[in-house]
Amino acid sequence: MAFWAVITTHPQCERRALRHLEWQGFQCYAPREKVVRVRRGRKVDDIRFLFPRYLFVWIIDQWHALLGTFGVSKILMNGEVPSQLPTSWINGMKLKERNGLIVLPKDRFKVGERVQVTSGLFQGQFGLYQGMTSRQREVVLLGTLGRVELASGNLD
Numbered sequence: 001m002a003f004w005a006v007i008t009t010h011p012q013c014e015r016r017a018l019r020h021l022e023w024q025g026f027q028c029y030a031p032r033e034k035v036v037r038v039r040r041g042r043k044v045d046d047i048r049f050l051f052p053r054y055l056f057v058w059i060i061d062q063w064h065a066l067l068g069t070f071g072v073s074k075i076l077m078n079g080e081v082p083s084q085l086p087t088s089w090i091n092g093m094k095l096k097e098r099n100g101l102i103v104l105p106k107d108r109f110k111v112g113e114r115v116q117v118t119s120g121l122f123q124g125q126f127g128l129y130q131g132m133t134s135r136q137r138e139v140v141l142l143g144t145l146g147r148v149e150l151a152s153g154n155l156d
Helices: 014-023 064-068 087-095
Strands: 003-009 027-029 032-039 042-049 054-059 072-075 114-116 126-132 137-142 146-151
Touching (some): 003 087, 027 087
Antiparallel strands (some): 003 072, 032 042
């Protein structure tokens, strides 16, 4: 039975793990995104992994070889077998790619716009939208708590 599994890598070893997994014949998927950073006063386009330290591996029969692969830290397990990631989830991620990079949604709100938190600990709270961080978290100023970073999609 073939399925997608999730592995974690050692810190900053995603490329090394990908290279060694592909040498062993595994099909891998590591979504990347383009981020604009400021370096020495200049805007620079940077490509980074969307999920740092996580890679997705297509497993057909044997998965034990993953544990001895350079760069691989561990496999997310469900008991004594790797957890299975739905193929539809991977296909959905691939559909969001343009030129090999994931295109994330743009800001839905303008800076300073009044928003309401729709889920989580701060559900029902109103605040002022402050933008999105480079890690795709939305920043809101709440009256009682000040600056709060929320997962994308929790505002109306």
